[in-house]
Amino acid sequence: MPNRKPRPAAAAGLAAGLLAALAFGSALGGAPALAQTRADVVVGMALEPPHLDPTAGAAAAIKEVTYANLYEPLTRVDAEGNVVPALARTWTVSEDGLTYRFTLRSGAKFHDGSVCDSADVKFSLDRARATDSVNAQKAYFASIAAVETPDPGTVVVTLSRPDGLFLFHMASGDAAIVAPESASTNKQKPVGTGPFKFDRWVAGDRVVLVRNPDYDGPKPALERVSFRFISDPAAQVAALKAGDVDAFTLFSTYEALPEFRNDPKFTVTVGTTEGETILSTNNARKPFDDVRVRRAMAHAIDRKTLIEGVLYGNGAAIGSHFPPHRAGYVDLTGLYPYDPAKAKALLAEAGLPNGFDTTLRLPPPPYARRGGELVAAMLAEVGIRVKIEPMEWAAWLEKVFKGKDYDLSMIAHTEPLDIDVYGRADYYFNYRNDRFKALDEELNRTQDPAKRNALYGDQQRLLAEDAVNGFLFMLPSVTVQNAKLAGMWANRPIQANDVTGVSWK
Amino acid sequence: MLAFLLRRLLTLLLTAWLATVAVFAVLEAVPGDPALLMLGVNAQPDTLAALRAQMGLDRPMAERYLRWTAGLLRGDLGVSLTYARPVAGLVAERLVVTLPLALLSLAMSTLAAIPLGLLAAARRGRGGDWAVMGFAQLGVAMPSFWIAILLILLFSVTLGWFPAGGFPGWEAGVGPALKALLLPAVALAVPEAAILARVTRTAVLDTLGEDHIRTARAKGVGRAAVLLRHALPNALIPVATVLGLQLSFLVAGAVVVENVFTLPGLGRLLYQAIGQRDLIVVQGVVVVLAVFVVVVNALVDIACAMVDPRPRAS
Numbered sequence: 001m002p003n004r005k006p007r008p009a010a011a012a013g014l015a016a017g018l019l020a021a022l023a024f025g026s027a028l029g030g031a032p033a034l035a036q037t038r039a040d041v042v043v044g045m046a047l048e049p050p051h052l053d054p055t056a057g058a059a060a061a062i063k064e065v066t067y068a069n070l071y072e073p074l075t076r077v078d079a080e081g082n083v084v085p086a087l088a089r090t091w092t093v094s095e096d097g098l099t100y101r102f103t104l105r106s107g108a109k110f111h112d113g114s115v116c117d118s119a120d121v122k123f124s125l126d127r128a129r130a131t132d133s134v135n136a137q138k139a140y141f142a143s144i145a146a147v148e149t150p151d152p153g154t155v156v157v158t159l160s161r162p163d164g165l166f167l168f169h170m171a172s173g174d175a176a177i178v179a180p181e182s183a184s185t186n187k188q189k190p191v192g193t194g195p196f197k198f199d200r201w202v203a204g205d206r207v208v209l210v211r212n213p214d215y216d217g218p219k220p221a222l223e224r225v226s227f228r229f230i231s232d233p234a235a236q237v238a239a240l241k242a243g244d245v246d247a248f249t250l251f252s253t254y255e256a257l258p259e260f261r262n263d264p265k266f267t268v269t270v271g272t273t274e275g276e277t278i279l280s281t282n283n284a285r286k287p288f289d290d291v292r293v294r295r296a297m298a299h300a301i302d303r304k305t306l307i308e309g310v311l312y313g314n315g316a317a318i319g320s321h322f323p324p325h326r327a328g329y330v331d332l333t334g335l336y337p338y339d340p341a342k343a344k345a346l347l348a349e350a351g352l353p354n355g356f357d358t359t360l361r362l363p364p365p366p367y368a369r370r371g372g373e374l375v376a377a378m379l380a381e382v383g384i385r386v387k388i389e390p391m392e393w394a395a396w397l398e399k400v401f402k403g404k405d406y407d408l409s410m411i412a413h414t415e416p417l418d419i420d421v422y423g424r425a426d427y428y429f430n431y432r433n434d435r436f437k438a439l440d441e442e443l444n445r446t447q448d449p450a451k452r453n454a455l456y457g458d459q460q461r462l463l464a465e466d467a468v469n470g471f472l473f474m475l476p477s478v479t480v481q482n483a484k485l486a487g488m489w490a491n492r493p494i495q496a497n498d499v500t501g502v503s504w505k
Numbered sequence: 506m507l508a509f510l511l512r513r514l515l516t517l518l519l520t521a522w523l524a525t526v527a528v529f530a531v532l533e534a535v536p537g538d539p540a541l542l543m544l545g546v547n548a549q550p551d552t553l554a555a556l557r558a559q560m561g562l563d564r565p566m567a568e569r570y571l572r573w574t575a576g577l578l579r580g581d582l583g584v585s586l587t588y589a590r591p592v593a594g595l596v597a598e599r600l601v602v603t604l605p606l607a608l609l610s611l612a613m614s615t616l617a618a619i620p621l622g623l624l625a626a627a628r629r630g631r632g633g634d635w636a637v638m639g640f641a642q643l644g645v646a647m648p649s650f651w652i653a654i655l656l657i658l659l660f661s662v663t664l665g666w667f668p669a670g671g672f673p674g675w676e677a678g679v680g681p682a683l684k685a686l687l688l689p690a691v692a693l694a695v696p697e698a699a700i701l702a703r704v705t706r707t708a709v710l711d712t713l714g715e716d717h718i719r720t721a722r723a724k725g726v727g728r729a730a731v732l733l734r735h736a737l738p739n740a741l742i743p744v745a746t747v748l749g750l751q752l753s754f755l756v757a758g759a760v761v762v763e764n765v766f767t768l769p770g771l772g773r774l775l776y777q778a779i780g781q782r783d784l785i786v787v788q789g790v791v792v793v794l795a796v797f798v799v800v801v802n803a804l805v806d807i808a809c810a811m812v813d814p815r816p817r818a819s
Binding site for chain 1: 535
């Protein structure tokens with residue numbers, strides 16, 4: 001019998017084989033060739049939409065895939081935040097602000113080939129305001145009294161009360177016009193009237209849209225758009241660097257930005273969003289029912305350090321609940337300058353010379369988790385001892401938002417022009433101020449932009465004087481993209497990734 | 506043997522039933538309203554009520570549990586609350602990613618670990634043993650997600666050989682799909698291989714000390730033949746048991762690696778569904794995973810029982 005020795009070489013060979021398999025694997029698929037002019041783009045997003053029907057869900061990701069690309073509302077919001085025509089070519093508003101007459105684009109067609117006319121518009125608006133409606137923004141449609149269709153190209157909407165934001169609300173993704181035949185299946189097979197149509201959804205990975213050859217308006221330069229969903233921050237950076245995604249929107253791994261800024265292959269834009277980030281305060285709970293305590297907290301927070309620590313400097317400070325880029329903004333950031341001594345004095349005046357104990361319930365976004373730590377440390381400086389409680393979304397919504405069971409929280413309010421939430425009696429701030437409500441009603445009666453802005457200014461001042469919440473900063477809209485890509489939106493006036501104007505240089 | 510198989514089947518059914526009770530009870534107890542999550546912070550109470558009714562969440566708890574389990578018995582996992590699609594389809598769609606991933610990394614770890622473990626046992630106390638055990642120590646200590654990030658940095662970012670994540674789908678062809686699974690499989694395989702190499706080494710060393718090995722050696726059988734023909738087959742029983750455990754772990758525990766590589770696997774589906782309080786999906790996936798684990802363990806037990814008659818008697 002031959003005396004064979006076990007061969008260690010075999011084991012080494014296996015290990016080498018693994019490496020070889022890696023090298024071989026790279027040849028299997030073949031790297032995507034960089035053609036001179038590409039007609040496709042891959043856009044990275046952090047979260048995957050649960051479904052693709054913007055009229056039946058609040059998840060921002062739904063609108064970030066579908067708004068203006070797949071679906072169109074009557075009016076729409078453009079890159080600068082203006083309300084511009086979409087399915088409605090033109091419109092007129094009656095003197096009393098109660099009747100809106102929309103003239104539709106005559107050539108508009110749904111992706112299934114059917115014509116989009118006034119009956120579809122009536123169906124969509126009536127569906128959104130019906131008793132069994134599951135529209136996340138049903139309140140947007142609350143002022144509608146009747147929708148009439150005198151002819152296929154005309155829609156007349158009668159309001160029960162003047163609504164200064166009606167055209168703005170009709171421009172939201174929630175007001176997208178859908179067809180009765182496809183409304184119930186839009187979640188999985190979206191059918192809209194937009195310049196792109198749905199191609200496929202690789203669940204958990206990407207949604208692919210292709211150019212709609214039958215679109216009646218200007219056709220987009222891109223033939224194909226893929227939205228890739230990558231939630232892990234390290235994976236987002238890697239995907240950009242490996243060229244797997246051409247652009248990443250609402251990029252929040254701010255610490256990686258210097259690296260991308262120094263690389264000529266990439267362009268980094270820092271724009272604005274509608275996300276007012278606040279230290280939500282339960283105004284009904286002791287000791288926060290005392291305005292002096294709330295003002296003391298405002299003096300105790302150093303916004304500059306906070307913005308540096310949370311956003312690496314990429315964000316603007318706010319002094320009330322209104323974005324600085326909007327007309328009507330009043331700069332109130334100087335009302336409560338960072339002054340720990342003053343904060344202590346105010347606390348002493350409120351009968352709390354030794355401070356107090358409280359809890360801060362934080363939702364999952366990194367800005368809240370990071371910001372919460374910093375705010376807690378700043379409040380500790382003036383004697384407010386903060387216990388931090390991290391929560392997941394479902395629990396936060398249930399306990400803090402719905403149950404109003406909290407002292408302090410931190411969250412970005414991302415709906416555009418949402419200062420009106422301070423007028424809602426049942427809102428989770430537990431803030432009640434009749435003057436604010438009166439201003440709100442006046443705003444609804446007012447169409448004139450200058451007068452509206454003056455009223456918004458009064459509201460902002462009122463909220464700042466009452467120090468309702470800790471007004472901290474605006475979330476930035478950071479886009480990291482291939483330097484050769486043009487036409488990506490820098491700002492986020494509405495939840496959208498409008499790629500209809502994107503092209504390769 | 507028949508009694509043994511019946512016992513295993515009974516255990517399987519009991520475990521599956523316990524899994525349904527446990528997952529249902531836990532999801533009832535934790536805070537979170539799927540309708541509120543879906544419609545967000547501006548939803549009106551009447552809209553939330555309408556959606557809850559549409560989802561069937563306005564029914565009493567007992568009724569919902571019975572409805573769900575009755576569906577399960579008919580093989581119907583229900584319809585997802587968020588995706589508005591049958592759960593069975595969602596699970597099947599994700600299994601075609603997770604199962605190949607798990608099998609690929611299982612194959613890699615087995616092919617690497619058994620020869621390495623054998624080598625270490627054969628070279629006990631010498632350089633080869635030290636090298637293998639050093640690798641094993643390192644492999645056990647490094648978490649998969651960290652290995653994953655290192656692999657991405659080297660093979661995707663620096664060398665550009667592989668995509669940094671994502672999955673093109675099998676319809677894009679076997680090549681690109683396998684290519685997308687290779688790095689995640691390696692990341693999962695390394696810690697598994699490390700554990701398996703140690704188990705193999707110990708098992709082989711244990712067997713080498715037994716009487717029949719001494720007899721074989723005394724009869725003049727060579728070192729290599731003793732190792733491969735006499736020691737290895739006996740050592741494979743503990744190795745197979747660990748392998749079975751590992752397969753369950755690979756399928757259920759791929760959540761982290763799937764997230765790093767953004768692979769649309771079962772783990773990621775479960776993770777997303779928990780976040781969205783998609784009760785129907787969470788319940789379905791957990792039951793599928795529980796049944797999978799029990800079945801794999803049963804198969805390993807049966808395989809071992811066929812090789813070694815002792816467990817059958819108990």
